Structure formats: C-alpha cells, structure tokens
Amino acid sequence: MSGPGFMTLALAEAEAASARGEVPVGAVIVKDGQVIAQAGNRVEELGDSTAHAEMLALRAATLFLGDKRLEDCDLYVTLEPCPMCAAAISLARIRRLYFGAYDPKSGGVEHGAKVFDHATCHHRPEVYGGLEERRSASLLSRFFAERR
Amino acid sequence: MSGPGFMTLALAEAEAASARGEVPVGAVIVKDGQVIAQAGNRVEELGDSTAHAEMLALRAATLFLGDKRLEDCDLYVTLEPCPMCAAAISLARIRRLYFGAYDPKSGGVEHGAKVFDHATCHHRPEVYGGLEERRSASLLSRFFAERR
Numbered sequence: 316m317s318g319p320g321f322m323t324l325a326l327a328e329a330e331a332a333s334a335r336g337e338v339p340v341g342a343v344i345v346k347d348g349q350v351i352a353q354a355g356n357r358v359e360e361l362g363d364s365t366a367h368a369e370m371l372a373l374r375a376a377t378l379f380l381g382d383k384r385l386e387d388c389d390l391y392v393t394l395e396p397c398p399m400c401a402a403a404i405s406l407a408r409i410r411r412l413y414f415g416a417y418d419p420k421s422g423g424v425e426h427g428a429k430v431f432d433h434a435t436c437h438h439r440p441e442v443y444g445g446l447e448e449r450r451s452a453s454l455l456s457r458f459f460a461e462r463r
Numbered sequence: 464m465s466g467p468g469f470m471t472l473a474l475a476e477a478e479a480a481s482a483r484g485e486v487p488v489g490a491v492i493v494k495d496g497q498v499i500a501q502a503g504n505r506v507e508e509l510g511d512s513t514a515h516a517e518m519l520a521l522r523a524a525t526l527f528l529g530d531k532r533l534e535d536c537d538l539y540v541t542l543e544p545c546p547m548c549a550a551a552i553s554l555a556r557i558r559r560l561y562f563g564a565y566d567p568k569s570g571g572v573e574h575g576a577k578v579f580d581h582a583t584c585h586h587r588p589e590v591y592g593g594l595e596e597r598r599s600a601s602l603l604s605r606f607f608a609e610r611r
Contacts, residue, residue, distance in 0.1 A: 358531060359531075361531075362525060362529060362530060362531045363522060363525050363526075363531055364521075364525070364531040364532065364551070364554040364555045364556075365518065365521060365522065365525075365551045365554060365555070370513065373512075373513060374511060374513065377510060377511050377512070377513075381510060382510060383506060383507075383509075383510045383511055383512040384512065397550060397554075398546055398547075398549070398550035398571075398576060398578050398584075399546075399547050399548075399550035399551045399554060400547075401546070402545060402546035402547035402550065402571065402576070403512070403513045403547045406512040406513060406545075406547060407512045407513070408512075419583075420583060421583055421585070422583070423546075423550065423576075423578075423583075426583055427581040427582070427583030427584065428546060428550070428571075428576040428577070428578045428581050428583070428584070429576070430546050430571075430576045433575040433576050434575070435567075435568060435569055435570070435571075435574055435575030435576070436546075436575065436576070437569070
C-alpha cells in the first residue's frame with residue numbers, strides 16, 4: 316500500500332466513524348510501509364472530548380511498538396489536526412503528517428495556534444496538507460448537512 | 464478543601480510522580496468543592512508520550528462524571544500546560560485553570576502556541592498562573608538536578 320492507499324484507509328475509518336454518529340475523521344499510522352495503527356473518532360461513544368482519531372491512533376501505535384517515541388512513523392488523517400492532536404503528534408515524534416481537509420475553524424497546524432510554528436515546539440513533522448482533500452471534506456459536509 | 468489545598472494535592476501527585484521516576488507534574492480536577500480526579504505524570508510508566516498528568520486527570524474526570532463536558536470543573540496543575548494539554552482543557556470545557564510554575568520551554572498557555580489566545584479556540588478557561596509557583600518549580604529543578 317502507498318500514500319494514497321493509506322489515506323483511503325483513513326477515509327474508511329472516517330466513514331465508519333460517521334456510521335457510528337461521530338464527526339467523520341479517521342487516522343492511520345504507518346511504519347516501514349505497514350499500517351501499525353488505525354482509528355476513527357470516538358468522542359461520542361467514549362464520551363471523551365479528547366478521543367479524536369489521531370489521539371486513539373497514537374496511543375494504539377505506542378502500545379504496538381512498546382515505545383513512547385514513534386520514530387520513522389507517518390500519520391495520515393482526513394482532517395487538519397486540532398492543536399491538541401498536533402501537539403500530541405509532535406510529542407510522539409511522528410516523522411510525516413499527511414492530512415486531508417483544511418480546518419480553518421478548529422485546525423491547529425495551518426490555522427489558529429499553528430502548533431508546529433513556534434520555537435517551543437521541540438519536534439516538527441514534515442507536513443503535507445490537502446491529500447484527498449475533497450473526499451475528506453465532502454464526508455464532513457455531508458455529515459453536518461444530515462444533522463441540520 | 465480550598466484552592467491552596469487543591470494545589471497541595473496536585474503537588475503531592477507531582478511528588479509521587481517524581482518517586483516513580485517521572486517528570487514531577489501533578490493535576491487535580493475539582494467540581495463543587497470536591498476532588499473528582501487526580502493524577503500524576505505517567506509518560507515513562509505507560510510508555511506513552513501523551514500520558515501527561517492533565518490528560519489522565521481529564522479522562523478520569525470524564526469517566527467519573529459520564530460526560531465529555533466537564534462543566535463547572537476547575538483544574539489545578541503544578542506546571543503550565545503544554546499545547547496538547549491546554550487544547551484538551553479547552554475541549555473539555557474546564558471552567559478555571561490554576562497552574563504552578565511557568566514553563567517558557569514547553570508551555571502552551573503563556574508561551575509558544577498560546578493555545579487559548581486564538582479566535583479558533585472555542586472555549587477559554589479563566590487562567591490563574593503562578594499558584595504555589597516556587598514549590599512546583601523546585602520539585603522540577605530538584606528532579607532534573609538529580610539526573611544530571
């Protein structure tokens with residue numbers, strides 16, 4: 316599986332989240348070309364405001380590797396991470412971050428707090444935004460349109 | 464118990480963390496004058512770079528209340544939260560944040576990303592920094608001095 320394939324898998328996690336009534340966001344973590352963790356948003360199911368797809372995937376990858384540092388790992392997520400997730404991605408030492416839709420309202424990478432753009436950010440992943448942007452964004456807009 | 468008492472309890476959690484070989488940070492969450500969650504840093508024990516005292520306390524409080532929104536809850540922590548924890552505090556709708564030592568190197572409230580100071584931050588707690596600042600800071604400096 317290659318980069319686009321990993322984002323397709325993240326999109327499938329986002330669709331599964333949507334089917335559970337969750338804001339559709341999915342994340343996948345890859346090391347040496349292998350998926351080592353994947354997760355969808357579970358904020359409503361777990362009743363936990365921090366249970367974003369990225370946080371769940373980071374914890375799963377950490378458990379899988381038995382290492383708090385996810386060296387040489389790349390994270391694919393369908394939406395620009397919020398500041399919490401961006402900072403967690405930095406703490407975990409993720410190598411590359413690929414995200415789908417930009418999030419001007421709540422994003423923390425290209426918007427708002429811009430977590431990686433400060434001298435106090437001790438690790439900045441390589442960042443690639445807008446990968447499968449349209450599919451990621453349309454999942455989200457469909458989800459919110461159905462609830463209005 | 465009152466404000467200073469809650470910070471003393473957070474300091475006890477920080478001391479317990481130090482005894483476990485963890486960077487000494489402790490956190491307490493209070494609702495209606497009662498402690499509903501308390502935690503110390505467990506990054507090393509859990510091998511999880513996101514297992515900061517605040518994150519663990521937020522999740523424990525969420526489980527305790529059965530509600531993803533920690534309305535009318537106040538969080539006491541011995542160190543200025545990092546951007547991940549600051550953003551998590553915002554997502555959880557914490558009412559007031561009291562912290563001990565300022566953290567110019569890694570803090571995300573008064574330093575660096577200043578997570579609460581952006582229009583994209585949807586909930587900003589009241590923030591009180593420097594509560595029991597000296598005790599909080601000396602725990603940290605003693606911990607790092609012993610390891611150098």
